[in-house]
Amino acid sequence: MGLQFDSKFDWLKNLRVQIALLTLVGWAIALSVDRTYVESYRNESDQIFTQQGMMQMVRNRGQNAALIILSIFETCLFGVGLAFFVAVGFRVFKIKNSMLRKRMIWCWCTISFFCMEWWPHSTTHFLILTTGHDPLRDYITMETTFHWTITFCSVVLGYFQYDLIKLMYEVAMMRSKMKEGREVDPLKQEWYKNFNYHGLVIGVIFFAIAVPVAFHYQPLEPTYVAYQKFFFVTFHLVNSAVLALGFTFAYIALRTILLLPPSPGKKVSIFSSIAITFLFVIQYPHPFFHTNTELKMNNTVAIDFGVHIPIVLATGILAFYQFRMLELATDEKSSLSVAAQMRRKSNSGGASSQGASNAGSSMKSAENNSGSFGASSIEESTSKNSSATDNNPIEMKKIGADDVTIDIHG
Structure with missing residues (x-):
């Protein structure tokens, strides 16, 4: 499943370890490009604005320091997006539950793009002013x-x-x-x-x-x-x-x-x-x-830190919590995963009171299990969900309130 390693490197199979390592690699590459190639364009823009007499758009020492901090922050988020795209990409298509797999694919693509686009986004805001268009x-x-x-x-x-x-x-x-x-x-x-x-x-x-x-x-x-x-x-x-x-x-x-x-x-x-x-x-x-806002470098920096940085922070928080939600959704012991199976069987028109009882039992064990909402991993779910959806199908029938046999009071 995903990348293969020798037994002594089993720790590298952990999804979060892979994301952390790939983040460092992506961050290092992006930051080196930003401080060399992209910085040369920033210097060129300073020269253009100086020649045009627009000194309010020429960076001073403090503004340059603020933009460096911004670059460090945004290239780190770029590394997170790249790592998420690569590491989760090896697993996302192997999730057995079709409904969760489709949603995971959308979430994987969206979070990856969301994180990676902020570095070129913020840089383009700055450099597009020099195009002459x-x-x-x-x-x-x-x-x-x-x-x-x-x-x-x-x-x-x-x-x-x-x-x-x-x-x-x-x-x-x-x-x-x-x-x-x-x-x-x-x-x-x-x-x-x-x-x-x-x-x-x-x-x-x-x-x-x-x-x-x-x-x-x-x-x-x-x-x-x-x-x-x-x-x-x-x-x-x-x-x-x-x-x-x-x-x-x-x-x-x-x-x-x-x-x-x-x-x-x-x-x-x-x-x-x-x-x-x-x-x-x-x-x-x-x-x-x-x-x-008036075209000034002070305003550009203020918008970056007052608007863009909060959006970047919200993006990072959302990426983390959406990933946690996906971990819960792909853990076959969690009530969320059981609910997904119930919905799938209900939509397909399955009918079995015994299956409904099994669903309730699964839900009850999920709630009583201390690890049901703990830190599960997607690579575990890809192997577990096959048994959850294929070997123990959950089927429900429409029954009256007095005839309910689902045990989900846990």
């Missing part, structure tokens, strides 16, 4: 190349995160229904108790507010040509929709998580949901900082 053309290039791609990544991770929370939610609601002897799921009761509808209303309100505000701070100028007008209209609508989606996600995720029983999986959901919400919301004011 129309500033508006450069701005549109940056938005479509970098900002919209990270927005797409946020949406993908938001969906992935919500789906995993929903898996745990389905199990929690099944428990509560059997305990209370009645339907307790708000999503299956009167419409005014359905928090998905509440979230939709919240999204519509924020979208209605965000659109006119966006056009106020970035209005359509008479000098814009057709493609520029099309871009800004589309840009404002998309950014406003993402802001609305962020608040909708925050509300629905919060309402869902509050209904979950205490567990490490719940804690992971909280932290990763906060990071996703921040990445949604920050994308709305992000472009305004670039277009509504």
